[in-house]
Amino acid sequence: MRASCAAAAAAANRIDAASTRASARLTRERARCARSIADKYYYLAKEQGFRSRAAFKLVQLNRKYDFLSKARACMDLCAAPGGWLQVAQKYMPMSSTIVGVDLAPIRPIRGVTTLVEDITTQSCRAALKRVTPQGLKYDVVIHDGAPNVGGNFAKESYTQAALTLDSLRLATEFLGPGGWFVTKVFRSVEYHALLYAFQQLFKKVESTKPVASRGTSAEIYVVCSGYLAPTKIDPRLLDARHLFADTEAEIQPLDVTKDNGKRKRNRSGYEDGVSTLYKECTAEEFIVNEKPGEMLGSHHTFILDGKVRRQERDVFLAAIESL
Numbered sequence: 001m002r003a004s005c006a007a008a009a010a011a012a013n014r015i016d017a018a019s020t021r022a023s024a025r026l027t028r029e030r031a032r033c034a035r036s037i038a039d040k041y042y043y044l045a046k047e048q049g050f051r052s053r054a055a056f057k058l059v060q061l062n063r064k065y066d067f068l069s070k071a072r073a074c075m076d077l078c079a080a081p082g083g084w085l086q087v088a089q090k091y092m093p094m095s096s097t098i099v100g101v102d103l104a105p106i107r108p109i110r111g112v113t114t115l116v117e118d119i120t121t122q123s124c125r126a127a128l129k130r131v132t133p134q135g136l137k138y139d140v141v142i143h144d145g146a147p148n149v150g151g152n153f154a155k156e157s158y159t160q161a162a163l164t165l166d167s168l169r170l171a172t173e174f175l176g177p178g179g180w181f182v183t184k185v186f187r188s189v190e191y192h193a194l195l196y197a198f199q200q201l202f203k204k205v206e207s208t209k210p211v212a213s214r215g216t217s218a219e220i221y222v223v224c225s226g227y228l229a230p231t232k233i234d235p236r237l238l239d240a241r242h243l244f245a246d247t248e249a250e251i252q253p254l255d256v257t258k259d260n261g262k263r264k265r266n267r268s269g270y271e272d273g274v275s276t277l278y279k280e281c282t283a284e285e286f287i288v289n290e291k292p293g294e295m296l297g298s299h300h301t302f303i304l305d306g307k308v309r310r311q312e313r314d315v316f317l318a319a320i321e322s323l
């Protein structure tokens with residue numbers, strides 16, 4: 001009896017070890033895929049004369065939502081080295097107004113005005129006013145800012161969220177009614193608070209991850225359309241100290257497949273572990289979940305690996321395509 005228990009324990013250990021090895025292999029394989037996607041866009045950017053790989057994220061966002069083809073004025077916040085500005089210049093009508101601002105200087109791009117400013121300052125706001133033709137309202141404000149805070153992820157996520165809020169504040173000042181706001185956001189504890197703020201100001205808010213954005217990165221993009229241009233905005237909505245206070249316990253995950261409309265903060269039922277910056281699940285988990293739309297809002301990566309049967313993979317892909 002004791003011998004058979006020992007044999008069972010040894011077998012269990014062997015299975016554990018095998019599954020650890022398999023999961024390490026899977027992690028390595030995913031990292032290799034992410035690297036090869038990054039390399040692909042690095043070379044594509046070089047080939048097509050874009051200054052950054054990031055340019056393809058805007059190309060893909062615009063392909064999905066088409067906010068540039070009819071825009072006459074675009075403001076790019078945190079724009080250096082200028083990849084997104086090149087995309088805006090390429091896809092917007094001729095002689096549109098395009099303004100880019102960054103802490104770092106941006107090499108000249110034909111038809112584009114650039115500023116060296118910190119977007120969190122009053123000086124930036126004043127400089128943007130100076131270069132904006134009298135009475136002009138922008139159709140699109142885009143923001144791809146990434147603060148450099150030396151690898152401290154928790155601090156980085158807060159600073160990134162605060163920077164996004166600063167860009168939203170500028171958007172509220174410069175966008176015309178019906179305008180678009182397209183921004184990078186890190187999936188972090190502040191994410192849902194930011195979505196809440198966007199939803200108070202725009203008709204439609206959607207989170208999306210362009211293929212050019214590495215699967216392993218916690219960044220996603222939020223596309224807000226139909227700026228409501230309210231005459232008065234509660235300043236607390238655009239104040240990081242207020243908006244991000246107690247975020248861990250306040251807001252429910254969103255179903256990104258639905259037009260969520262205006263939402264009230266819900267103080268109950270916030271999912272445990274939502275403070276995790278990066279979340280993934282298998283296609284199987286997605287398929288059997290009762291709220292797949294919410295999963296799209298709360299997870300970064302959906303794994304289609306060898307363990308998923310072909311039929312399940314097809315169901316999963318069909319579900320994604322139908323969104």
Ligand SMILES: C[S@@+](CC[C@H](N)C(=O)[O-])C[C@H]1O[C@@H](n2cnc3c(N)ncnc32)[C@H](O)[C@@H]1O
Pocket residue numbers: 051052054055077078079080081082083084085101102103104117118119120144145146147148163
């Ligand atoms: C990922 S890069 C933007 C890439 C750009 N979209 C492109 O395609 O070339 C992020 C930029 O955010 C800028 N940035 C970070 N904090 C900023 C701030 N407070 N004001 C202005 N720019 C800022 C950085 O200088 C950096 O150039």
